[in-house]
Amino acid sequence: MSIDWITVLAQIANFLVLLWLLKRFLYRPILDGIDAREAEIARRMADAEQAQQHAKAAESQYIEQRAKIVSEHDALLKEALAATESKRDALLAQARSTLQQEQKDWRKHLEYERQVFNARLQQTGAEALLKLTRKALHELADATLEEAIVRHIGRQLQPMAAELIQASAGSQYAQVTTRDALPVSTQQLLQEEVQKWLPQVRLSFATDAQQAPGLIMQVGGAQVSWTTDSYMDGLAELLTQQAANSAAVRLRSDER
Amino acid sequence: MQLSPDQTIVFTLGSWPVSATIVNTWIVMVLLVGISMLVTRNLRADKAPGRWRSALELIVTMIQGQIEEVTRSGARHVLYFAGTLFLFIAVSNLLTVIPGFAPPTSSLSTTVALTLSVLVAIPLFGIVNGGVRQYLHKFIEPSPIMLPFNIIGEFSRGVSLAIRLYGNVMSGAVIAAILLSIAPFFFPVVMDMLGLLTGFIQAYIFAILATVYISSAMAEIPVKTSEKDKKHD
Numbered sequence: 088m089s090i091d092w093i094t095v096l097a098q099i100a101n102f103l104v105l106l107w108l109l110k111r112f113l114y115r116p117i118l119d120g121i122d123a124r125e126a127e128i129a130r131r132m133a134d135a136e137q138a139q140q141h142a143k144a145a146e147s148q149y150i151e152q153r154a155k156i157v158s159e160h161d162a163l164l165k166e167a168l169a170a171t172e173s174k175r176d177a178l179l180a181q182a183r184s185t186l187q188q189e190q191k192d193w194r195k196h197l198e199y200e201r202q203v204f205n206a207r208l209q210q211t212g213a214e215a216l217l218k219l220t221r222k223a224l225h226e227l228a229d230a231t232l233e234e235a236i237v238r239h240i241g242r243q244l245q246p247m248a249a250e251l252i253q254a255s256a257g258s259q260y261a262q263v264t265t266r267d268a269l270p271v272s273t274q275q276l277l278q279e280e281v282q283k284w285l286p287q288v289r290l291s292f293a294t295d296a297q298q299a300p301g302l303i304m305q306v307g308g309a310q311v312s313w314t315t316d317s318y319m320d321g322l323a324e325l326l327t328q329q330a331a332n333s334a335a336v337r338l339r340s341d342e343r
Numbered sequence: 344m345q346l347s348p349d350q351t352i353v354f355t356l357g358s359w360p361v362s363a364t365i366v367n368t369w370i371v372m373v374l375l376v377g378i379s380m381l382v383t384r385n386l387r388a389d390k391a392p393g394r395w396r397s398a399l400e401l402i403v404t405m406i407q408g409q410i411e412e413v414t415r416s417g418a419r420h421v422l423y424f425a426g427t428l429f430l431f432i433a434v435s436n437l438l439t440v441i442p443g444f445a446p447p448t449s450s451l452s453t454t455v456a457l458t459l460s461v462l463v464a465i466p467l468f469g470i471v472n473g474g475v476r477q478y479l480h481k482f483i484e485p486s487p488i489m490l491p492f493n494i495i496g497e498f499s500r501g502v503s504l505a506i507r508l509y510g511n512v513m514s515g516a517v518i519a520a521i522l523l524s525i526a527p528f529f530f531p532v533v534m535d536m537l538g539l540l541t542g543f544i545q546a547y548i549f550a551i552l553a554t555v556y557i558s559s560a561m562a563e564i565p566v567k568t569s570e571k572d573k574k575h576d
Contacts, residue, residue: 091349091452094364098447098456101368106427108376114423116383117403120392 201330205323209299212322213315217300233273236302236313241280243311248284254309261288262305266298277302348445349452364450371434371447402430406550413551414558421557424464428457429550432508436542440535446542451509458505461553462497469560478560500556504549511545 221232228235244251255261263269263277269292278290281304288306301314348363355361382395392400406426414421435446447453469478482493522530 089347089349089451090455091362093359094349094362094450094452095456095459097365098368098450098453099460101365101372102427102431102457102460105372105375105431106423108372109379109427109430110423112376112383113379113399114403114419114426116379116386117396117400118407118419120383120386120396121400121404124392 201327205327208326209316209319209323212319213300216315216318231273233269233302234276237273237277237280239313240277240302240304240311241283243313244281244284247309247311251285251306251309251311254307255285255288256307258307259287259289261285261290263290263292264295264298264303264305265292266294266296266300268292268294269302277304347450347452348447349450351445362450363445364447364453367435367438367445368447368453370444371431371438375430375434409551410554413554414561418561421468421554424468424557425550425554428461428553429546432457432546432549433543436546437539439538439542448508448542448545451505454505454509457508457549458501461504461556462501464553465497465556465560468557472561481560500552504552508545508549511541 217232220235224230224232224235261281263274269277274290274292281288281290285306290304299314299316299319301312301316303310303312303314348367351363352360353363353366378395379399382393382399386396403422403426406429407422410418410422410425432448435448438444439446466478469481482490482497484493518534522534
């Protein structure tokens, strides 16, 4: 066991060299690397924290915007619903008005049709009535319709003579109106009948195509007549009543 | 039987004989520095460390942790000194397992050199950290009467350090050599394994004692910041 002082000095030098080399190539790089990595981790954590804060801010902003959009959507929906209801009410009112107008027009049209029908019925019925009456008189009494009318007028004149004289106010003319021209024999027969009760009155004959079949005699302000109007009015009233009954029954069945 | 590698002259450099102690020290140095250079080149903070770098980081941080426990501060210059002591002694003792390799630490010259380094480092660290006056003031504490005892104690630390390391390493090598001659097949292996453990323990003890002595020299000094440590580096 001996100490070689040259070796001691050499080993001290070796140790110092090793100390410097390890400091240069081991400790500093390793410790600086650890420090740098810690700094990098801290920086990344700070970045992550910042990113998380940004994400939270974005999330809250998104939630806020979503709530706002939902609110706007609800408001728009309400507005649209209100507009739709208003539009629906307007359309319903318009439809009701249109329907009422159409019903009114339909009723007018129905009334017009009824009137046309009645007119045609009256005309056709009157012609049929005249034809049948004329035929019945001819077959049963061997008389014409005009003669029968004249006799009927003559029977009316008797109770009305005083009234007619007063109505004539001294006039010597009376106007006899028919739809078709009366035969001369009938005119003379009527003149004779009138002469019985109103001797001073002379008859003048005229035709009116619009007049109902029959005879109207105008004496001053008084009038004596026989036409098919009264018969046709009765017939039209009867038919109208029956048509109204049928319409009511149909309406009830439609409502069911 | 040669008890010290100092007696083995490998080659002569001029008139200066280069012993196995110095050559083996160079081998240890090349090994330590070479591995360090290979591992720590192209270090980047944004890349994950590899297994070799992780191993070196583990070793360095373990040494740093031990030093921090002793000194209560993270002084880097103490790490450089004590860490180099530990790594050099530990690697030297580890290489005992290589047949024919005489560890430099089995040479009393090496252990004396390391001890002298520690003995010089202790006042240096104390003076650098607290100044000459404060360092010298510690020798007359608690009383000026204690001055000779403190000086003797300071030197006896070095002597004990040197003798302890040399004795343990040399004795381990000697025992292995004796057992190799008596029972060459089984006991040398066991003793080498024991020698590895002992070598590590001796490296730890030497480094930790050096750290304790240095920290005692720095004990009155307030804890330094790492910025100041770097400046000292």
